[in-house]
Amino acid sequence: MELLQNNKSFDGEQRIYAFESHVLKNSTKFGIYLPSQALQGQSCPALFYLAGLTCNEETFAIKAHAQRLAAQLGLILITPDTSPRGEGVAEGDHWDIGQGAGFYINATQAPWAEHFQMESFIVDELYQLVNQEFDIQQDSIGIFGHSMGGHGALTLAFKYPEKFKSVSAFAPICAPSQCPWGEKAFSNYLGDDREEWLQHDATALIQAKGALFSDILIDQGFSDQFYSQLNPALLQQACDAVGQKLSLREHQGYDHGYYFIQSFIDDHLQFHAVQLQA
Amino acid sequence: MELLQNNKSFDGEQRIYAFESHVLKNSTKFGIYLPSQALQGQSCPALFYLAGLTCNEETFAIKAHAQRLAAQLGLILITPDTSPRGEGVAEGDHWDIGQGAGFYINATQAPWAEHFQMESFIVDELYQLVNQEFDIQQDSIGIFGHSMGGHGALTLAFKYPEKFKSVSAFAPICAPSQCPWGEKAFSNYLGDDREEWLQHDATALIQAKGALFSDILIDQGFSDQFYSQLNPALLQQACDAVGQKLSLREHQGYDHGYYFIQSFIDDHLQFHAVQLQA
Numbered sequence: 001m002e003l004l005q006n007n008k009s010f011d012g013e014q015r016i017y018a019f020e021s022h023v024l025k026n027s028t029k030f031g032i033y034l035p036s037q038a039l040q041g042q043s044c045p046a047l048f049y050l051a052g053l054t055c056n057e058e059t060f061a062i063k064a065h066a067q068r069l070a071a072q073l074g075l076i077l078i079t080p081d082t083s084p085r086g087e088g089v090a091e092g093d094h095w096d097i098g099q100g101a102g103f104y105i106n107a108t109q110a111p112w113a114e115h116f117q118m119e120s121f122i123v124d125e126l127y128q129l130v131n132q133e134f135d136i137q138q139d140s141i142g143i144f145g146h147s148m149g150g151h152g153a154l155t156l157a158f159k160y161p162e163k164f165k166s167v168s169a170f171a172p173i174c175a176p177s178q179c180p181w182g183e184k185a186f187s188n189y190l191g192d193d194r195e196e197w198l199q200h201d202a203t204a205l206i207q208a209k210g211a212l213f214s215d216i217l218i219d220q221g222f223s224d225q226f227y228s229q230l231n232p233a234l235l236q237q238a239c240d241a242v243g244q245k246l247s248l249r250e251h252q253g254y255d256h257g258y259y260f261i262q263s264f265i266d267d268h269l270q271f272h273a274v275q276l277q278a
Numbered sequence: 279m280e281l282l283q284n285n286k287s288f289d290g291e292q293r294i295y296a297f298e299s300h301v302l303k304n305s306t307k308f309g310i311y312l313p314s315q316a317l318q319g320q321s322c323p324a325l326f327y328l329a330g331l332t333c334n335e336e337t338f339a340i341k342a343h344a345q346r347l348a349a350q351l352g353l354i355l356i357t358p359d360t361s362p363r364g365e366g367v368a369e370g371d372h373w374d375i376g377q378g379a380g381f382y383i384n385a386t387q388a389p390w391a392e393h394f395q396m397e398s399f400i401v402d403e404l405y406q407l408v409n410q411e412f413d414i415q416q417d418s419i420g421i422f423g424h425s426m427g428g429h430g431a432l433t434l435a436f437k438y439p440e441k442f443k444s445v446s447a448f449a450p451i452c453a454p455s456q457c458p459w460g461e462k463a464f465s466n467y468l469g470d471d472r473e474e475w476l477q478h479d480a481t482a483l484i485q486a487k488g489a490l491f492s493d494i495l496i497d498q499g500f501s502d503q504f505y506s507q508l509n510p511a512l513l514q515q516a517c518d519a520v521g522q523k524l525s526l527r528e529h530q531g532y533d534h535g536y537y538f539i540q541s542f543i544d545d546h547l548q549f550h551a552v553q554l555q556a
Contacts, residue, residue, distance in 0.1 A: 008499070010540075010541045068544075258340075260286065262287065263345075
């Protein structure tokens with residue numbers, strides 16, 4: 001790992017690292033916020049945050065305003081990039097596919113399959129690396145995300161409940177099999193078999209797997225310019241059908257961006273802190 | 279005024295406006311955070327925030343993490359751009375001069391004098407515009423800033439104490455007549471008469487004008503990569519000499535950027551809120 005950037009923030013440190021990923025077959029970056037408790041050698045709970053389309057490893061650190069409360073709660077925040085990047089990595093025709101749009105799944109189709117292995121990257125390689133390099137409290141890792149990253153957080157939590165003890169999301173793509181962003185990404189990355197898609201669709205996964213978490217927190221703005229892509233009502237129906245508790249909060253006037261996220265970030269950190277200590 | 283962007287944030291609204299500035303002879307933008315109190319018709323105290331080199335009207339809104347507490351305190355936050363911009367506006371040879379580097383003074387020298395009138399722009403044109411368009415509480419306007427904008431805040435406060443009731447800064451350029459950034463800007467914008475420069479140098483101004491504020495809050499990181507440009511000790515000497523109270527706090531490990539600013543932003547908002555209600 002190479003330390004690219006290190007900025008003191010709220011007595012902790014906001015860092016950016018680069019390393020050669022075997023899974024992505026390229027160099028990749030991630031951000032990590034280490035609260036002072038972690039710097040002083042205390043074992044701390046940690047959250048993976050998965051960002052949305054076009055974002056990278058630094059977006060959350062700059063825009064979400066999470067460090068203040070993470071410092072108080074003693075939470076480590078880990079922010080991977082949203083896709084493989086760089087020379088030799090396939091590019092898409094638009095910002096909703098390819099670089100910046102990895103969708104947190106393992107692609108099986110050309111030209112994507114060679115590098116676009118974001119699911120294995122997050123839950124195997126990066127998960128192992130941060131547990132090895134930083135003193136993360138055993139069984140105290142949660143996951144959350146925004147939009148495409150909300151889809152990532154929900155699906156990875158329900159695929160790997162042994163790895164993630166808590167899950168929340170901001171304006172997640174709840175049913176990617178049933179919206180244009182998801183249909184484009186899944187058909188490109190996974191091919192045309194819609195049965196296969198359902199393995200990576202939060203609504204379908206919850207229907208299949210049943211209740212796995214004591215609660216899920218989701219915030220959603222009513223003025224979200226991408227509301228039609230997100231389908232929170234379908235997720236709510238799936239949760240209701242299997243008895244999975246979902247705390248879905250919808251907010252008048254809020255849109256899809258980080259001014260929305262920063263307004264509710266404290267509630268998410270508190271939610272995870274409680275779940276991770278339970 | 280044209281509303282370019284409006285994002286709900288902490289029950290208030292973070293807006294970006296554009297308008298044709300007579301003073302800058304060009305279109306310019308500014309940001310404004312209106313807490314819910316202001317949206318509901320309450321008269322609110324306001325702060326002008328002046329940003330540093332290379333920044334613009336949106337930098338503070340994205341990176342400083344001020345909206346949470348501004349919402350609680352009912353503070354309006356006004357963030358002008360750092361210079362005139364656009365076609366026909368002179369460009370510099372480097373990021374420390376010209377567009378993005380207006381230094382909050384009125385240039386007298388070619389090619390800058392035509393558009394670079396940031397002092398009059400802030401204290402006359404923008405000051406009047408926001409007071410006319412928004413319900414700002416009488417005699418409750420403060421000013422703060424960062425780096426070049428810290429110099430701007432200190433100098434405009436001491437030049438126009440009838441307009442600004444409170445002043446603070448993050449890592450300000452305290453004595454621009456005595457550092458490379460200031461010498462370059464002042465010689466370009468004002469010419470070679472160093473006596474004239476002292477009218478726009480916070481340390482010299484405070485020596486000349488004496489104590490005007492009940493307190494000044496300044497935060498400064500010891501790991502600031504631009505520390506040699508900033509000279510807080512000279513400002514401290516000037517304040518001591520004239521009996522101007524200065525709360526200068528120096529912090530181990532913090533650098534010059536917004537991760538530093540966000541760590542102490544709450545203290546600045548609290549400081550101004552108290553001073554503005556006194």
